Amino acid sequence: MNSDFEKEDEIEKAVLVGVELNDPGTGGADDFERSMEELGNLAKACFMEPVAVVTQKMESINKGLYIGTGKVEEVREVADRLEADLVIFDDALTPSQLRNLQDELGKPILDRTTLILDIFESRARTREAKLQVESARLQYLLPRLVGMHEALTRQGGTSGSMSSRGAGEKKLELDRRKIEHRISELRRELDEVSKERNVQRKKRQASGIPMAALVGYTNAGKSTIMNAMVDAYVKDNEKRVLEKDMLFATLDTSVRRINTGNNRDFLLSDTVGFIHKLPHSLVKAFRSTLEEVKNADLLLHVVDYSDPFYAEQMKTTAQTLSELGAGDIPMITVYNKADLCSEPVSYPKRCGDRIYISAKEETSLQMLVETILEYAYSDYVEGRFLIPYDKGNIVSYFRENAHIIHQEYLENGTELIVKCHKADRDKFSEYEYGKRETE
Ligand SMILES: Nc1nc2c(ncn2[C@@H]2O[C@H](COP(=O)(O)OP(=O)(O)OP(=O)(O)O)[C@@H](O)[C@H]2O)c(=O)[nH]1
Ligand SMILES: [Mg+2]
CATH class of the missing domain: 3.30.70 (Alpha-Beta Plaits)
Structure with a gap:
């Protein structure tokens, strides 16, 4: 049998739905367009094929259905006509919106947060990453349990009966306790892992070697820069990290010692990338991994300069960094992928704390290293x-x-x-x- 055909068969068709708020504070049509495009990429990363995009302009979100009643009709019609397997919404849906939409559309409903959680889950390799993702997933689930139970009870057609309602509530309570118990178990395990991490970090700090952390939007080129440094200065293939053209290629933090010669080494850390509307529970769950960022002496904010939405992505990164308490660390902004810009950019080029480079090019790397050393060893x-x-x-x-x-x-x-x-x-x-x- 043709294996390509088999693969295609596994791909689920998805209708994407988004609401553009008539609110000047949200960043306007550009922001909305970017958010929907990104939602499509998140879906693709989960092996789904976006077959249609349905959008609506609104003053405010519909509390019960997220979109307007008429729009729900349109989504159902489009989803049925294109034989979509599921419908994905570009926001974290409330428990009641989830339940109502499921009822109205008769198809599985996902939202942006569940897509991001799914991707994280499939990419998590180390024990720490796995624990963190499970913890984030349960924290997301906990407040949504009520809605899910109500939906199940109603599907059974027994919502009127007092006795079955009592049984349902008991089951709900039980599930809730189980989840709470697991969350505290995970917290304990994560505390253990983070203690080990702290010991390693203390050792590194005691070594007096300055530490630079690569941070930035997902797919900006952080791991590519890390690997270029490893190739040039560490020369050990085992120390390379995964770089790939996909969202959230990296979930774990790696730290490498970059030996530039002349006794001027620095440590470089590569970690998870950020994204627009990154679920708060994930940021919280990844706090211990991201501690490396908080303890860095210098941040290298990597930007995909060839992305038309790079300015918005920079804003998201800045917000996430300040949420993490890393907003005040000295920072070099690395405008990367200069070789891919539609309008030619001269590179490598340095303007104060901004540097324009291509991670695929050697002189760029040298200029970046010199800039890092200048900052890291300034005192x-x-x-x-x-x-x-x-x-x-x-x-x-x-x-x-x-x-x-x-x-x-x-x-x-x-x-x-x-x-x-x-x-x-x-x-x-x-x-x-x-x-x-x-x-
Ligand atoms: N042409 C070109 N491609 C680049 C450059 N930097 C990175 N890439 C490519 O961009 C893709 C993403 O790079 P990664 O280094 O994996 O990105 P990342 O920032 O680590 O992404 P996450 O781990 O998902 O947060 C890869 O396919 C790289 O080969 C560059 O300067 N020029
Ligand atoms: Mg990476």
Whole structure:
């Protein structure tokens, strides 16, 4: 049998539905168009084929049905005519909207949040990512249990009977408790994982090596930049991460030590990308993974400069970063994919804290590394010390907190040439060469 045909057979057809609010605060028609296009990409990432898009302009969302009653008719007609398997809405539906729409349309209903959760679930590989996604899914489910139970009871045609209603409520209570129990179990497990992560992070911080974190919208090119650095400076294929033209290719945080030579290394972390209307429960669940971002000395905000909606994507990233408490960390904006822009852009080019590059091109990478080093080592200075042998603890301190450029055991102490924080050089200034009689 033709395997392509088989694959096609598995693909579900979906009708996409969105509401454009007549609200000047929402960013207008462009924002809406982008949101619907993105919804289509999310559906494709879940192996669904968008067969139609139905939209409506409204003053406010219909509380019971999300869209207007007449529009529901239109969606049903389109979905039936095109033999769609399901209908997807571009917002997190309330429990009652979900239930009513399911009744009216007679097809499974999904919303943007469930699509994002599905993608995360299929991509999660490590234990931590799996725990985080399960926790987010249950947090999303909990308030929606009532609606789902009501729908089930009504389908059974027993809603009028007091006894069955009592039984239904008991079952609902039971399910709710089970879910709450699982959520607290997951929280405990995640706390354990995050403790391990904290130990690793403390070690890294103690090493005194500055840490830069790649952040930005999904598919902007974060992992591609990480891999380009690994190829150029780590030269170990095992250390490469997954880069792929799909939404949420990366879910786990990876940290690599980039050895640029001259004792000026930095750590680089690559993590999950952001998206418009990223469910709050996911941001919350991914908090421990995203701690790496919060603890970075420098953020590299990667932007897909070839995307017509890059400015909106930058806004979403900035919002998510401030939600995470990482809004105040020094940041370089990396306008990536300059090679794909429809209007030619000269690159690599640097303008202060903005840099225009293509992650696929070598000189871009060099300029990016130089920029990172300039920022990461802005308060690093060279220090030359002679540490007496009875002050071995100071040598240990420098080993942990600075980059040793040169070390030699002389007659009257250990000679150290280091790159260290200016504050550390000041702290041990009495042992600096030139400030002390050594000969
Ligand atoms: N032509 C070109 N393609 C690029 C460039 N940077 C990234 N890409 C491609 O864009 C796609 C997405 O890149 P990734 O590095 O996986 O994106 P990401 O930001 O890590 O995405 P998520 O992990 O989903 O958040 C891949 O197919 C890359 O090959 C670039 O500068 N030029
Ligand atoms: Mg990635």
